[in-house]
Amino acid sequence: MRTVVISGASSGIGWATAQRFAAAGDHVVNLDPAEPTEPGPTTWMNVDVADWAAVEQAVDEVHRSRGGLDVVIANAGISIRRGVLELTEAQARRICEVNLLGVLGLWQAAARRMLPARRGVLLATASVNGHRGYPFYADYNATKAGVAALCRTFALELSPYVRVACVTPGAVLTPMQRAEYTDQMLAEVNERIPAGRHADPSEIADAYFYLASDEARFITGQEIIIDGGETAGATTAILGAADRGQAPRP
Numbered sequence: 001m002r003t004v005v006i007s008g009a010s011s012g013i014g015w016a017t018a019q020r021f022a023a024a025g026d027h028v029v030n031l032d033p034a035e036p037t038e039p040g041p042t043t044w045m046n047v048d049v050a051d052w053a054a055v056e057q058a059v060d061e062v063h064r065s066r067g068g069l070d071v072v073i074a075n076a077g078i079s080i081r082r083g084v085l086e087l088t089e090a091q092a093r094r095i096c097e098v099n100l101l102g103v104l105g106l107w108q109a110a111a112r113r114m115l116p117a118r119r120g121v122l123l124a125t126a127s128v129n130g131h132r133g134y135p136f137y138a139d140y141n142a143t144k145a146g147v148a149a150l151c152r153t154f155a156l157e158l159s160p161y162v163r164v165a166c167v168t169p170g171a172v173l174t175p176m177q178r179a180e181y182t183d184q185m186l187a188e189v190n191e192r193i194p195a196g197r198h199a200d201p202s203e204i205a206d207a208y209f210y211l212a213s214d215e216a217r218f219i220t221g222q223e224i225i226i227d228g229g230e231t232a233g234a235t236t237a238i239l240g241a242a243d244r245g246q247a248p249r250p
């Protein structure tokens, strides 16, 4: 039974990933300020990943009570749909604190315990938006490119003992996506995905389960893109009308 810590596992991708590991018999701890939307066989700790002291305390508690730490998945992330002329300093700072520094703080706390033990796997959720421009999410997109950059440097510093990798999803049907897209916008997104649909969160969870396993023992410092082919052929040139919109000109 592995000890697995996942941030943002009260909903969406994190929740599905927690279920995937728990179903395999692993002990799963969820760091999230929100209570899980559905009950599950995981331990919930009320932790905001932007608060490094709280993260350090939670990781220390799990490490001590379980006698080790096997897998840590920095999945928590937020987004706010705003054009570059409208986004506020407070919003942009919060997105960086959660999506980028939240990964750095959690990975650092975990690595400080994994490296002396000479074992462990660090994973995080990036996004294909870290590879391309995507209107209305400038700050979010930058944080996701940053997560992939963190992954490469952590992998170099922690090899050969601790592996580090990112899962990089395209569109996944989760509460995050539902909060900012109408049904019509979701249908437009489906049209430009070669697979013809959004991913189910369980499909991202399967990738996490593989990356954490010994079968992925030669994978470190890399991203695995799971996007139904969305970025295989083109990027912004085929954005649908819902996403192509220009910020209003002053």
Ligand SMILES: NC(=O)c1ccc[n+]([C@@H]2O[C@H](COP(=O)([O-])OP(=O)(O)OC[C@H]3O[C@@H](n4cnc5c(N)ncnc54)[C@H](O)[C@@H]3O)[C@@H](O)[C@H]2O)c1
Pocket (backbone or CB within 6 Å): 007, 008, 009, 010, 011, 012, 013, 014, 031, 032, 033, 034, 047, 048, 049, 050, 075, 076, 077, 078, 098, 125, 126, 127, 128, 168, 169, 170, 171, 172, 173, 174, 175, 176, 177
């Ligand atoms: N849904 C998509 O299409 C998609 C695509 C690419 C990447 N992602 C990424 O996947 C991850 C999960 O997103 P999701 O779609 O499942 O969203 P979601 O909103 O369903 O779940 C996000 C979870 O993170 C938690 N969270 C928010 N702020 C937090 C904080 N400060 N500390 C700890 N937990 C916090 C929320 O309470 C929630 O449980 C995010 O990093 C997101 O950027 C999502």
